[in-house]
Amino acid sequence: MKIPPYVLLLLATLLWGGNFVIGRAVSDDIPPLTLAFLRWCVAFMVFLPIAYRSLKREWPLLKEHWLIVLILSLTGVAAFNTLVYIGLHYTTSINASLMNSSTPIIIYILSFIFLKERLSKFQLIGTILSLSGVVFIITGGSFASLVGFTFNKGDVIVTIAVCCWSVYSLLIKQYAKRLPGQSTFLVTIVLGLVLLFPFYLYETLEGTATIHWGWSTIAAILYVGVFASIVAFLCWNNGVIQLGANKASIYLNFIPVFATIFAILFLHEKLHAFQIIGGLAVVAGVILAGKTNKQRLPS
Incomplete structure (x- = not known):
């Protein structure tokens, strides 16, 4: 039985939302x-049998783009989740998940700076609105914190993590037709483990x-290694294939919704x-930036 794409996408975002809460818990x-190292150890053991045959067949293509694969591993595997887990020592899972919603906006900014892509009026207004929402969250809605540059360091660390994930997402988008999905992901996991091991x-x-150690600790490692990594990845990719990347991207806004619900229920945040x-400002900015507009601003 074919699973509808909206079910796959909702399941992926639910699992990713849970990742923020587990990291905090x-x-x-x-x-x-x-936690980051053990997560990817588990993910590697689970994903190796799934992607091994593809890796043997597609290895020459991965070697051709080795630098991009390395950057994908550094930003998406080694840096993003590690920084999120560090940040969650100092901030709430609700804050972290809300700031993660600004990823599409960071991608627009990076595309404008490095790829010289033009921004539409909607994208410019959406970017300003969304970034204002991020600043509002980081400062706790306090103008005095903004003026005095007194920010929660956990929020700042998560913001850096979001920037890393945005670089990863942008490169995935740029090389989607040149790099095979499963084998690329497997190699980035291996390289990520190599990068994380010294730390x-x-x-x-x-x-x-x-x-x-306890049952809750083991369950947490298995959750982030299997469900938040492999299951969510496979669900998301299949959902995107069925529905299309543009329509699927709006589902990312469910991550902070699920994370907030879980944080309130289980962590009593x-x-x-x-x-x-x-x-609301972050999400509204993302939705607005996603609108098309014929008139674009010069790069």
């Missing part, structure tokens, strides 16, 4: 670098990588007015 039980080793040797206002 185990922040006192697993150090962030260790994991440092955390271990320094004695900061103390893991409080409180939803504040500044998060609602900032989140």
Whole structure:
């Protein structure tokens, strides 16, 4: 039975929303670098049997674009989730997921700067609106924090993580027709593990990588390694194939919705007015920027 694309896309965003909450929930039980490393160890073991045959066939193509594959691994595998897990030690999962919603806007900005793509009026207005929402969330809705440049360092770290993910997403978009999906993802996981290993080793040797083992800890590692990585990835890709990238992208706005629901139910986080206002501004900006407009601003 063929699963409808909207079910696949909603399931992917639900699992990704849960990733923010899990990262926050185990922040006192697993150090962030260790969690990131163990996540991709699990993901590698699960995904290797799925993508191994494709990798053998498509290896020459991956070698041809080795630098792009390396950058994809650095930004999308090694940096993004690691920075998110670090940031979640200092900020809430609601804040982190709301700021993650600004990814399409960062992609527009990067495309304008590096690819010389022109911005439409809708994209310009949407960018300003969305970034204003991000600043509103980071400052906690406080003008004094903005003037004094006193930001929550967790929010700043998550913002850097979002920029890394935006670079990853932009490169995936640019090389979608040149790089095979599954084998590329498998290689980026392997390279990501290589990049993360020295940091994991440092955390271990320094004695900061103390893991409080328990069923909840094991479940968290399995969740982020299997469901938030492999299952969500496969659901999202199949949903995009069926529905199309443009229509599918709007579903990313469900990530903060699911993350907020889970955070309130399981972590007892409180939803504040500044998060609602900032989140609505971010999402509204993304939707507005997604509109088409014949008149574009010169690059």
